[in-house]
Amino acid sequence: MLDLTVPTRARASFDDLEAATADLPTPYAVVDVAALRTNAADLVRRAGGKPIRVASKSVRCRALMRSTLAMPGFQGVLAYTLPEALWLAREIDDVVVGYPTADTAAIRRLADDDLLASRVTLMIDSVEHLELIAAAAGASGPRIRICIELDASLRLASGRVHLGARRSPVHAPEQAAALARAVVAHPRCELVGVMAYEGQIAGMGDNQPGLSKHLVRAMQRRSVDELAERRAAAVAAVRSVAPLEFVNGGGTGSIETSAAEDAVTEVAAGSGLLAPHLFDHYTRFHPQPAAYFVLSVVRRPSPRHATVLGGGWIASGAAGKDRLPIPVWPRGLGLVPSEGAGEVQTPLTGAAAARLRIGDRVWFRHTKAGELCEHVDELVLVDDGSVVDAVATYRGEGKTFL
Template sequence: MPQPFDRLLTATTTLDTPFALVDAPALWANADDLVRRAGGVKVRVASKSVRVRSILEQTLARDGFAGIMSYSLAESNWLVDQGIDDILLAYPTTSRQALKDLVADERRRAAITVMVDSVESLDHIDSLIGPNHPEIRVCIDVDCSLKLGPIHLGVRRSPVHTPRQARKLAAAIEQRPGFDLVGVMFYDAQIAGLPDSSKAVRLVKKRSVAELLARRGKVVAAVAEHAALEIVNAGGHRQPRGHRRRPRHHRAHRRLRAVLAGAVRRLRRFRVTPRRILRALRGPQAATRHRDPVRRRIHRVGTDQQEPPTAADLARGSHRSRHRGRRRGAEPAQGQGRPPAVDRRPRRDAVRQGR
């Protein structure tokens, strides 16, 4: 057993289970590495992955970390009461009591940013606490999934996907009393939540990174036309293997204010096969490369083969050999065999005569 585990086992020999164990040197080494890889962008800690308040507080006290992404609005209210003053709620909320507790406390309203993804989210909040509530800070959740024709790769977090949709929602929030748009949230689950387990996954990540780098900057610019953004948060974004460009070197990433740190989650399997993914990523030419109808071997079907099979044919399976080739172990009927192949490519002499 490696030495670090021996040390941890020795330290907990006299303790009764159950108990929680944290390897502090490894924890802070990982934290420092996250800050280094963020390249100057602040790291927001996901509280649903780190469930110990003292660790949250000690992490936020380190350089390079700023704010918490919470799991629920009730948890957000509690964290503010514990002294944390920068909290981004990860998901839209439907909790009536938590919303009432939020608007009842000025300190909570100043520290908590609620996630929304549509005008319906605003309508729902108004229906729970009334339209005349104090101003609530909100952030737009943007869908970061990769769309390749009919294929959808990633999680369906939000109906907002394009810069046009983001601009439309931002304009609606700007005109809506009781709400203050302060942020934009991106979470690219198909990049951060999948291990590099196959060539298809690596291609998905590489294509998704390139698409998201171009789209994210446009979305932020579109939303910034209607709001002074304080939060531009990217999810657990990480570059796939072989992608050497660092985030801070891209103009879209210069708009980022924070990235997310927490546990890496695996997505459910895609409902498409790896072969279908590869075809979509390589373009339409790869999907039709070997579909030249001129080079297919087309079999002539006689008039006798177009007649319905008899009972004797069904018994010995010869009707299958007429259309699909002889079955293994089945003899063809007398006079029946595999039809000759017909080459439909024009002969050279026929072409010359036509000229």
């Protein structure tokens, strides 16, 4: 297992990464272990002593999760589907499913297995979720661990303005308490946690180029203050109904502000380990890029262009330029605006394009961390100038959860 606690030198240069992986067939994905170690340590520092639950959707590689969880400061996993959680829980004893599930077959598997039921926590934000879980679980068996999701969005103008992800309908403390009472009243369920994800802070850079960053900063300051007060009240209201094992908050981009709240007992993070380019524009932290994918030049359509095979590894979210991968090595390359990153080919332009030849390689960064792993079977780990391992992604293990 990769040891993330050992002293490490500075992140590898592209010359080092290229030399170490020169014999690999493209496409392939590389993790710079030195950068990964630095990022993991920085996440722990930013959490200020509160444990970090690893967001699996931003990693999607069990080997990297094992190494991260072995590092002091990390504890438990925040999964994104119940089938994934059941798979992970065979070796990880604390897995929270970060999103509600309607997978009744998986719920039955959970309810029929004492070990899994003791390790996996389901997310709900309505009585309908509770009823679906209870119906699928059946009348007897181990109690199902339940976490309530509190909506963390900022609502202004009497709710007419909504800033943040549209997730839970549970926004007010009294709504959280009412749902807590419904859980406690159900004989098949046990309330153990509360979660709130402040996407408008965690997932939105406050240092984007242009004037918009000033609006983002003002919004985030207001949201931090509003959520701290409301989350504290909601947690107190739920705790008046039942004791809680944990209160989870935040994400890579909001660790400091989330961890500063007394009501929050743990924070969640995953993207900060690999630092995709979505996280390049924050004032609060500056992670080191740790993950790349590499494609080969296969065409020279003009003296000013070079075309690589593949490249259309587009990130989820609202369609836009910020969802596209970016070429980072050789320096001086850019996508062609009319074509972007294509399914089978990606033409590149810029000063460096004229120097590229058939067979040369171009290094890219993905917009998001875990989604890179949906395109490759393994991550090649490079440390101190050499390939030290190649570890399977979920795809490489034959798992496609979503």
